[in-house]
Amino acid sequence: MTRKKVVIVGGGYVGFEVAKELDAHADVTLIEQREAFVQPPATIRALLDSALLDQIVLPYDRLLKTGRVVRGRAVSVSQTEVTLDDGNVYPADFIVVATGSSYAAPFKPSGDSIDDFRRASADVSAQLAAAKSVAIVGAGAVGTELAGEIAAARPDKDIILISSEDTLFPMYPAKFGNQIKRKLERAGVSVVLGQRVEDLQRMDMPYAGSVKLTGGRVVSADLVFPVVGSKPNTTLIQTLPGVNAVPSGRVKTDKWMRPSNFPNVFIAGDIADIGDGMTIVAITRQNPWLVTTLKQVLKGQAVEDQKPYAPWKKAPILVPLGPKVGNSWLFATVGNWITRKMKGKELFIPKYRKAFGLKR
Ligand SMILES: Cc1cc2nc3c(=O)[nH]c(=O)nc-3n(C[C@H](O)[C@H](O)[C@H](O)COP(=O)(O)OP(=O)(O)OC[C@H]3O[C@@H](n4cnc5c(N)ncnc54)[C@H](O)[C@@H]3O)c2cc1C
Secondary structure, three states: OOOOEEEEEOOOHHHHHHHHHHOOOOEEEEEEOOOEEEOHHHHHHHOOOHHHHHHHEEEOOOOOOOOEEEEOOEEEEOOOEEEEOOOOEEEOOEEEEOOOEEOOOOOOOOOOOHHHHHHHHHHHHHHHHHOOEEEEEOOOHHHHHHHHHHHHHOOOOEEEEEOOOOOOOOOOOHHHHHHHHHHHHHOOEEEEOOOOEOOOOOOOOOEEEEEEEOOOOEEEEEEEEEOOOOEEOOHHHHOOOOOOEOOOOOEEOOOOOOOOOOOOEEEOHHHEEOOOOOOHHHHHHHHHHHHHHHHHHHOOOOHHHOOOOOOOOOOOEEEEOOOOOEEEEOOOEEOHHHHHHHHHOOOOHHHHHHHOOOOO
């Protein structure tokens, strides 16, 4: 019996895992524009420990046993096929689009080239080594972890972390954010809350300069890091019939992660507005659902007969501030020891190296 064709666009946290899990159940094609997967959680510490880069750039060549990873950029999706910019067309019975999001350099590759990503990381790392003062604009998980990593590795730097919110991690119980603030301050970071930066000069990469806060204060820094969030890459699906984009730039789905009138096209991860945040933690919930559902529909069952996806009510979060310190919310606030064990020490590197068929 010929196996059904599943084409997955984007080999990030959604794409690589869904492809790997379906490899034995379908004829899988994973389309990815880059020659390797990069692990964003570790790109922060890589600025202070460049040897990490070799650990977190993971080639796709050992990922699948029977399916294939095609290097290329998808430019259109229909109900029956995916077309690449080189003109090649990949027919599909089911399509998963997981084109993810872009982030300011050097935290995710900005284009297709891993060499460019390595260069961007090395350039910023050198600027950071030379900088006496650092201003971090945006105190989400990336900004907060960046402040913690710099403070842990280079306690001589003047670090200021600026947030427009009145507390750190306002979506979580106050104790969680308050403890992180205290730990940062103990490490020498100055945390400025409730102040919006009015004149961020660049959103795409760090720069030397100053920022003006709403209160009028001007902060000069040898290096200003813009870390104000991810930008979803939804171009590929925006033109599908019935697609509904929301102000965040993500795309709404039905209860079975389908964004359009095409019943066999699914999306997940950072592009999908399903009620989850733009995190790997969300994907650790979405991927098992997607894999289970696709396995059933590959056997001929109707999508609508499958259990709908239910997002996290409040997702757990792990926030290391360097390899030893940190806080996590795992349905209760926990501190250094658990955060270090679960994330801070190894940043999930062994887990993903193993998934890509590599040694530790
Ligand atoms: C610095 C940083 C640290 C983070 N740390 C954490 C953390 O500790 N915990 C956590 O839960 N979340 C973390 N996140 C968030 C996490 O990285 C994202 O939620 C996750 O990467 C989203 O996965 P995804 O598969 O949706 O997309 P992505 O990982 O963005 O992958 C999308 C893939 O699609 C490819 N692609 C895009 N368009 C095309 C196309 N047209 N054709 C072919 N390929 C294409 C891209 O090259 C990319 O490989 C972090 C983010 C950043 C920036």
